[in-house]
Amino acid sequence: MNQKVFQTLEFDKIIKILTGYASTEMGRDLCRKLTPMTKETDILNAQDHTQDALTRIYRRGSISFSGITDLKPSIARLNMKGSLGAGELLNIAKLLETVKNAAAYNSSEDDDMEADSLDEIFEALVPLNDLLREIRRCIISEEEISDDASSALKSIRRSMKQANQKIHNQLTAVVSASSNQDKLQDAIVTMRNGRYCIPVKQAYRNSFPGMIHDQSASGNTLFIEPMSVVTLNNELKELEGREQAEIEKILSLLSEEASYAADDLARNQDLLVQLDFIFAKAKYAKDLDASRPIFREDGVINIKQGRHPLLDQKKVVPINVSLGQDFSMLIITGPNTGGKTVSLKTVGLLTLMGQAGLHIPAFQGSSLGIFREVFADIGDEQSIEQNLSTFSSHMTNIVSIIQQAYKDSLVLLDELCGGTDPIEGAALAISILTDLHDRGIKTMATTHYSELKMFALSTDDIENASCEFDVETLSPTYRLMIGIPGKSNAFAISRKLGLDEHIIEGASGQIDESVKDFETILADLEKSKQTIEQEQEEILAYRKEIESLRRSLKARQDNIKEKREKTLRNAREEAQRILQEAKDVADQTIREYNQLKKQTNKDTNKKMEHMRSDLRGRMNKLENQMTSRKKKRSGKRHDAGDFHVGDEVYVSSLSLNGTVQTLPNAKGDLYVQMGMMRSLVNIRDLEITKTAKEVKRENQRNENRGRARTAMNKSATIKPEINVMGMTVDEAIAELDKYIDDACLANLAQITVVHGKGTGALRKGLHNYFKTLKKQKRISGYRDGEYGEGDLGVTVVTL
Numbered sequence: 129m130n131q132k133v134f135q136t137l138e139f140d141k142i143i144k145i146l147t148g149y150a151s152t153e154m155g156r157d158l159c160r161k162l163t164p165m166t167k168e169t170d171i172l173n174a175q176d177h178t179q180d181a182l183t184r185i186y187r188r189g190s191i192s193f194s195g196i197t198d199l200k201p202s203i204a205r206l207n208m209k210g211s212l213g214a215g216e217l218l219n220i221a222k223l224l225e226t227v228k229n230a231a232a233y234n235s236s237e238d239d240d241m242e243a244d245s246l247d248e249i250f251e252a253l254v255p256l257n258d259l260l261r262e263i264r265r266c267i268i269s270e271e272e273i274s275d276d277a278s279s280a281l282k283s284i285r286r287s288m289k290q291a292n293q294k295i296h297n298q299l300t301a302v303v304s305a306s307s308n309q310d311k312l313q314d315a316i317v318t319m320r321n322g323r324y325c326i327p328v329k330q331a332y333r334n335s336f337p338g339m340i341h342d343q344s345a346s347g348n349t350l351f352i353e354p355m356s357v358v359t360l361n362n363e364l365k366e367l368e369g370r371e372q373a374e375i376e377k378i379l380s381l382l383s384e385e386a387s388y389a390a391d392d393l394a395r396n397q398d399l400l401v402q403l404d405f406i407f408a409k410a411k412y413a414k415d416l417d418a419s420r421p422i423f424r425e426d427g428v429i430n431i432k433q434g435r436h437p438l439l440d441q442k443k444v445v446p447i448n449v450s451l452g453q454d455f456s457m458l459i460i461t462g463p464n465t466g467g468k469t470v471s472l473k474t475v476g477l478l479t480l481m482g483q484a485g486l487h488i489p490a491f492q493g494s495s496l497g498i499f500r501e502v503f504a505d506i507g508d509e510q511s512i513e514q515n516l517s518t519f520s521s522h523m524t525n526i527v528s529i530i531q532q533a534y535k536d537s538l539v540l541l542d543e544l545c546g547g548t549d550p551i552e553g554a555a556l557a558i559s560i561l562t563d564l565h566d567r568g569i570k571t572m573a574t575t576h577y578s579e580l581k582m583f584a585l586s587t588d589d590i591e592n593a594s595c596e597f598d599v600e601t602l603s604p605t606y607r608l609m610i611g612i613p614g615k616s617n618a619f620a621i622s623r624k625l626g627l628d629e630h631i632i633e634g635a636s637g638q639i640d641e642s643v644k645d646f647e648t649i650l651a652d653l654e655k656s657k658q659t660i661e662q663e664q665e666e667i668l669a670y671r672k673e674i675e676s677l678r679r680s681l682k683a684r685q686d687n688i689k690e691k692r693e694k695t696l697r698n699a700r701e702e703a704q705r706i707l708q709e710a711k712d713v714a715d716q717t718i719r720e721y722n723q724l725k726k727q728t729n730k731d732t733n734k735k736m737e738h739m740r741s742d743l744r745g746r747m748n749k750l751e752n753q754m755t756s757r758k759k760k761r762s763g764k765r766h767d768a769g770d771f772h773v774g775d776e777v778y779v780s781s782l783s784l785n786g787t788v789q790t791l792p793n794a795k796g797d798l799y800v801q802m803g804m805m806r807s808l809v810n811i812r813d814l815e816i817t818k819t820a821k822e823v824k825r826e827n828q829r830n831e832n833r834g835r836a837r838t839a840m841n842k843s844a845t846i847k848p849e850i851n852v853m854g855m856t857v858d859e860a861i862a863e864l865d866k867y868i869d870d871a872c873l874a875n876l877a878q879i880t881v882v883h884g885k886g887t888g889a890l891r892k893g894l895h896n897y898f899k900t901l902k903k904q905k906r907i908s909g910y911r912d913g914e915y916g917e918g919d920l921g922v923t924v925v926t927l
Contacts, residue, residue, distance in 0.1 A: 129164050129501055130532075136504045137476040137540075139164075139484075141438055146486070149411040151194040154397075155404030164483035166500045171423060173245070174485025179420050180244035181410035182487070184233075187241055190411065191233050193404040195222045196397065203394050206387040211380045215270040217263050220386055220393060224260040227253050227396050230403065246406070253399055254392040259385055266378055273375050281374045284367055291364045295324050295357050296915050302326060302336075302354060311335050313349040316920060318885075322368075323361050325351040409486055416441070418487035419494065421478075427497030427536070427570060428452035429475065434490040436474045437481070441489070445606035447471055451572065452497060455591040457565050459584045460574045461613050467595040467606035468574040469506060469542050475572060476504055476540045497570070499538045503529040506542040519547040526560065533569050541573040544580075554579035565590060581613035684805075691783055766811055768792040774820030781813050788820075846874045853884040857893030864897070868906065872927055880913070881923045894923060 134140050147159040165171050184191075202216045212220075234250035266277035275282045299317045302308060303326055309315065311332035318325055320341040328336050328350045330343075338354040353361060386393070412418075416437055430453065433446035449471065451458050460468045478488045482496045505525045507518070526541070533539055544560065545553040554577040561583070564571045573580075584592040592613035595606060768791075771777075775788040779800060786802035796811045818826075850867050852860035864881065871879050883890045898910040906927075913922035 129166070130503070133476070133502050133504050134163075134480070136506055137473055137480060137502075138438060139477060139480045142477070142481060142486070146408060146412050149408035150404050151192050151408075152196045152401060152404050154196070154198055154401040155193065155408060158401065158405040159408055162484050164480045164502075165485070166483070166498065168423065168425070168498055171483055171485065171498065175420055175423075175482075175487075176245040177406045178409045178413060178485055178487055180246045181407045182413050183241070183244070184246070185407070185410055185414060188233065188236050191230065191403075191407060193226055193230075193400055193407075196226055196400055196404075197222070199223060199393060199397050203390050206383060206390045206393075209384075209387060211376070211383045212386070213270075214267050214273065214379060217379065217382055217386065218267055218270060221260055221263040221267075223393065223397060223400070224256050224263075226400055227255055228257065228260070230400065231255055246403070249399055249403060249406075253396055254389075256389050256392060259389060262385065263382060266382060273378060277378045278374060281371065281378065284371045284374060288364060288367045288371065291360055291367060293915075295360045295364065298357050298360070299324055299326060299354070300915070302356075308335075313344075318351065320351045320353075322365070323353050324357060325353050328352050413487035416487070416489045418489045419492045421482045421488050421490070422493065422495040423482070423498055424452075424495050425498070426452065427499065427538075428495060429479070429497055429570070430495045431475065431478060431488075432491035432494045434474050434478055434488070434494065436470055437477065437489050439470075446490075447474060447606075447608040448610070449475055449608060450610065451475070452570055455589050456568065457561065457571045457584075457590040458573075458593050458610070459561070459580050459590065459613075460572065460593045460595065460608070461576070461578075461581055467608070470606065471593075471595065471608050472504075472506060472540050472542055472572055472574055476502055476538070479538060497538070498536075499570075500536040501533065502538045502540070503533055504540040504542075505529060505544075506540065519545075522547070530560070530563065533564070533567075535568045537569055539564060539569055539571045541571065544573045544575050546576065550577065553577065558583050561590075584613065688782070695783070766814065766816060768796055768811060770816060771798060771811060771814075772820045774823055775816055776818040776823060777814045778817050779807075779809055779813060780815065781809075782807075785817065846870050846876070848876055848878065849880040849882060851882040852890070852894075853882060855890070857890060857897075860890060860894060861897050864894070868901070868925075868927070872906075876927060878927065879925050880917070881925060882918060882921065883923065885919075885921045888920075891920065891923065898923070898925060 143160060143162060146162070147156045150156040150159050165174065197219045199216075199219060202212055202219065205212060230250060231253055234247070266274055268274050273281065275285055296317060303312060303315045303317060311329055313327040313329055316327065318327060323339075323341055325341055326336070327344075330348050330350060333340070333350050333352070336352050336354055338352045338356075339358065340350050340352050342351040343349060418437075429449065429451040431447070431449045434449060435441060435444045435446050445467070447467075449458075460471060478490065479496055479499065479502055481488050483498065488494065488496070505522055507522060523545075526544075529539060529541075541560075545557040547553075548556075557573075557575060557577060557580060561571065561573060561580070565587070581592055584590045591610060593608060593610045594612050596609055771788055771792055773788055773791065776785065777788060777800060778785055779802065782802070784802045786800040789799040789801050789806065792798045792811055797808050798811065799806055800809045800814070846867075848871075850864065852863055855863065860883065868879070881894065883894055885891070895910070898907065901907045902909065908926045910923055910925045912920055913924055917924065
């Protein structure tokens with residue numbers, strides 16, 4: 129398909145918007161390469177993918193593929209048995225985590241979705257969970273390898289910690305000695321060139337034999353490594369070298385393990401990028417409220433309530449367009465700014481979108497043809513004063529279209545042959561349209577020429593259309609009306625704007641009577657069609673309302689019938705059980721009575737009397753059970769004053785619970801909300817189950833529980849440490865203010881603030897802030913970090 133039409137119809141802008149919905153750069157590349165297809169199977173497969181992804185989004189929510197980077201260079205190095213860095217291995221882990229999430233998303237059992245076109249893609253993903261776990265176990269971040277990555281690394285780091293401790297102990301003793309206080313610039317231990325040093329004043333350099341590693345900008349301070357720690361520093365450097373060698377060994381082993389799965393990694397990446405592209409189309413369709421079009425082999429276009437996708441979807445006026453069923457050519461006439469060009473672009477752009485596998489912003493059931501080529505000559509200029517060069521430019525384009533167009537093409541022509549003599553332009557336009565029509569090419573054209581209205585009226589298979597214009601407001605409505613040519617509104621507009629009537633009459637006298645009659649007929653037709661369409665819309669609205677009420681009534685009747693049948697069935701079962709129990713009691717008692725009759729002593733008479741009394745008692749009990757269903761209600765009658773808005777009640781006639789919405793009227797009727805249903809019920813049919821005050825107390829208790837859960841959630845998620853390094857004092861205080869509130873809510877006893885050493889300005893500013901908090905009793909104290917906690921680079925705060 130020719131590339132020029134993509135810019136003419138602004139398909140390139142659609143691609144730009146679509147690109148924003150992809151999560152990965154590779155997915156965005158696929159979006160940028162998307163073009164309309166011409167094979168029906170390819171188009172239908174692409175539409176299946178978009179539809180099935182959209183269905184999954186509605187049923188299961190969206191899925192993200194963000195974080196995936198292009199692993200092709202890394203996979204190429206793996207195939208050559210090369211070793212990857214920590215960052216590259218982490219990228220592999222991100223890919224495998226996305227594969228794991230995608231597999232879980234596809235196997236969700238929360239719904240009863242049927243198999244679709246995406247199952248094959250999801251099921252082709254290869255989870256490599258062992259490799260994922262190993263990478264995550266060994267690598268914490270690009271700069272940090274876990275101590276547990278290997279036993280050797282753990283041992284080396286333990287030795288490094290011990291060496292650090294020895295160095296710190298010795299240097300701390302030096303800087304803490306009272307005899308050295310005046311000789312040191314600061315009583316701190318610092319690092320220069322990877323070696324631990326102390327800051328010595330220039331005048332006392334000979335008091336501390338050792339290696340000078342640096343000096344301050346002023347030259348007043350020397351950073352000296354005392355001889356007593358040189359050996360320990362050398363040992364530490366050696367351990368650091370061993371640590372790096374062990375890290376490289378760990379990365380090499382991980383790379384070797386990843387190389388065995390290089391092909392699966394490459395395939396996983398391709399599949400995830402494809403899914404990212406497909407779900408980008410679905411997300412765009414969701415936001416655009418688009419639907420899947422039906423594709424007709426005969427090229428019939430029937431767009432229902434179509435909207436231009438680049439216009440504001442809340443303001444754009446939908447249009448109904450048909451082409452190819454009853455007519456193969458549509459000529460749209462009407463005034464400037466009336467929406468003719470937008471209608472033309474909407475049809476062309478929706479056609480390109482549909483053939484590219486995108487859903488279109490139109491009503492469900494809209495159909496599109498499949499065209500091998502779409503041609504468009506649409507000028508952006510809407511000026512009345514068109515010059516020859518503009519006409520020549522458009523005609524050059526039209527000549528090219530006529531030469532290249534064939535039966536499977538769609539041709540869109542805007543202001544055909546405009547910018548030249550009206551008589552010649554109209555004649556030329558009719559001749560061009562006749563040629564396209566004779567060749568069976570589906571065409572839509574807009575024009576100002578009245579001659580083309582008559583051409584469409586007098587030629588079979590060609591139909592007129594117009595864009596509605598409201599003379600009262602002097603503005604277009606942008607509604608496309610097929611079957612009626614657009615009429616001239618020049619006189620009506622001029623009269624509305626206040627032009628003298630005698631001038632308008634003078635102009636009218638210069639127009640041929642047949643033209644006047646034709647314009648009058650057009651006006652009557654337009655008015656009649658508007659009236660009919662309005663009545664049809666009202667009838668349709670009434671039908672929808674009636675149908676909705678009918679369904680609601682039927683559902684309610686079915687619900688009542690079902691509840692009545694259930695109640696009767698339960699009652700019959702209960703009655704059957706009670707009667708059977710009564711029969712069993714009577715039979716058992718009669719048997720025992722007959723046995724006792726044979727005995728004729730005093731005790732026998734007492735037993736028989738006791739059995740008679742017991743039988744009477746048991747029968748009374750069964751009788752009470754038979755009548756218990758009638759005594760379900762407490763029997764208490766409520767007065768109108770007993771009811772308050774918010775009371776929870778039981779509606780006996782409907783066997784439903786509800787909430788009182790209004791106070792009783794003089795007849796004792798009030799409104800009760802029962803789920804989705806709101807009904808007028810008499811107080812005789814109601815029993816109060818919970819008063820409004822009780823409901824309020826219960827809601828308050830639930831709210832208190834919610835607050836407790838919030839505090840519990842905070843304690844489960846908040847960390848006991850916050851890093852403000854690199855921030856200004858104001859930025860750090862802003863971060864700390866909220867963090868301390870959260871920490872207090874989570875009941876933390878102590879927090880650590882990491883601010884670094886640097887110039888010491890941030891540390892000093894934060895300590896002043898902590899003093900303020902201590903005065904306000906928001907914290908109980910603070911101190912500098914000790915060795916192992918971060919030294920002067922951190923402050924420990926007690927809440």
